[in-house]
Amino acid sequence: MNDRLLRCLLALGAIAGLVQPALAQDDQVFRYPEDTRPASLLPFFAEDMTSVRMVELIFDSLVFINKRGDVEGALATSWKVDDDQQGISFVLREGVKWHDGQPFTADDVVFTVRAARDPKTIFNARSKFNFIKDAEAQGQFGVRVSFNRPVNEAERRFLFKILPQHAFGGSTAISRKDKFARQPIGTGPYKLDKFSLRSVDLVANPDYWAPAKIGQVMMQHTPDKAAQVNLLQYSGGQAGVQAVIFLQPKNIPLFENSDTVVLEPYHTVSWWYMAYNHKNGALADLPVREAIALAINREELLAAHLGRGDTLSGPFTESSPFYNFQVEGREPDLERARQLLEDAGYKAKGGARQKGKNKLKFKFVMDKELASGQELFLGIQAQLKKIGVDVDAEYVDHARYREQVFTKGSFDLTMNVWSFEEVEDVYPLFHSTGVMNFIGYKNKDVDALLDAAQATKDYKKYKELMKELHAKLNEDLPYFFLWSLDVYSGLSKKLKNVFIQPYYYFTSFDEWELKP
């Protein structure tokens, strides 16, 4: 009797708990998950991609890159570059208001530039403002920005977001602890409604000069990739999502013939690399670097672990105007690799290689957050073993990786991804004085090419120099350039008029529509 009663009670409880009345779906809410929580909605400190995408919705820049790849005015309606390319003057859009109702003026642009140049404002992208000497207002709706040196296509450098002077009390020293990071005030198509522990809710800005068609945006921090796929796959539900920014290659087949989801390419201007520490005696030797590069089969690794992409021969993606298609990538050649090591004095001994008492053994430091990092390392380890090179992995979390690799240089080999905004600026990576030259690379010819490129006013000449740099870096192997990936977003078919901006993603979001 007790058992029968129990079974009935359990069944009733299960049914009661599961069935709840469904509410009417709000068709004007765009929901999407992100891998990481936004670190800051203050544009200077928006250093992770989640923050970059959110900031794109909340703030405006003077200009933006439109769908055709041309520069178009946003907060600026027109501009004129000086004849000597050492300055630019903008005419600003009138009638624009900040989200708190204050008027946008030239003083805000001047403030933003000066804040970026203030030595007390410490942020990762500071070097992007180094070309600027100063900015000055010319009336309420005019700004002139002067440069330290001639700059090609100067208007393309003004994609940074403008900040409201009145929100910072006039002080140009901006701290990442400022409450503005949680309570941003922009001029963009969306304004902040709520920033809670793991979600950010935005509502359309009715005063925006090109009003958005979707009423609300809700971003939720969903670190688990499988959960993101669930939310998209079952997006017929009330609480499903309309987009997943990055679909992992293994999940793409789920949506290839989907009735509800379409795959859209998301061009990220990023490339993978394997870096050599040039302070390591063996790796400072070009034949050793060359041998390692010849042993690695990139196509095999790509196909096995990451899906589709293009193997690269230099520090640019194939869609970059600087990519040198005359430079061929290295094809795997184990015989040549072994010969190079023999000639360099690393003799084969019992499956390993030695030069005197020094074994050819390296520490390969990996960031645990790198997608498929472990599988890629195991593949590389097996490939290098074939030429007698031993590598041991050290997997560390992201914070420790930054300290160990970028700050202390305590690694021999590492693998990672560089992402750029519109066009790759590789000066900081490969110039001997470059702030991001963590590998200790020094090459006078490369320095000369980079310095000449920075000094030239002629864009055609600049492109030629970059292509020459591409060839030089392919030859000298500061990194072994691996590949750029074909990245796809999964988007609900209810979304219309979609264009995914390279890198920024949501630049054209005000034109997107969400049909019922």
Next chain:
Amino acid sequence: MRALPLVLAALRRLAGSLGLLVGASFIIYMTVRLAPGDVVDAISPMGTPPEVKAQLAAEFGLDRDPVTGYAAWLGRSAVGDFGESLAFSPGESVMEVAVPAFKRTLTLCGLTLFAGLTIALGLAVLLGEPRPRQQLFTAPAYVLTSTPSFVVAVLFAQGMNWLIHAYVEGGGFETPIWYPIPIYADSIMPYVFAGFAMLAGDGLFMDWFNTLRAELLGLRQAQFITAIRAKGARTTGHLARNLLVPIVSSFAARLPLVLGSVVIVEYIFTLDGAGYVLLEASRLRDFPMVVGLSVLFTATIIAVGLAADLIRALVDPREVARGG
């Protein structure tokens, strides 16, 4: 007069608990502070000059040696100031972020334990002595209980989504508001599912059920219960009073297990509790947040243990006499 030994025992335990909390906070602080990778490296650009990094370190209070830093932290935390978040929510006070999140987590854990206790006790009463037919229920329950709670959570989420999708596609019923999992809608269901995962996995529920059933069976057969029954009096009150000690003890013993598993379960069900904040803050090396939350977790476990001891002492004065 009977109250005095109890009060003294309580004061002794309180003093010991405070000492334990200070000791635990020291270990937590040192472990986090000395862990490789710090927030200054995490947030400052490559090529940042050493003097600028030093400025940032001073701003974050990282310029002091760890022992001095701990002493300063202890002084502030004694008045409820755990400092400011460095990376999770820069500039916000740790208490402002941590306390509301912790309340949500405690509510989830408390209700999970309470629900588990109620169901386990109810089943123990209903099912009585173990019988072969009950293996139909206990066998799958043992399989479930030997699975880690986060695995239960993931499998449950996947399975439920698949099931609901199939029913909805087949016209079975309308789409529930809480579908798919994880859930964005304003609903209590993610908490229900999270509670189920924590209860079902890691041996929590079955262990509780077995313990309570064994205690209950033992009590029913005890001589004093037989004597009470023989006199024609009701035994319910006596059974309840005598069960209180094992119930309270097992509640206090299982709280650390649940608080441990809640960290991952909150991540899976996208709940905004202290477990989620702790995991994110650890990843970002936000040491004030990590230390603050860890101390809150530790303080809760110590406080619940202390409360359990006091309740045991009230119910069973022999505990005080034994020096408990």
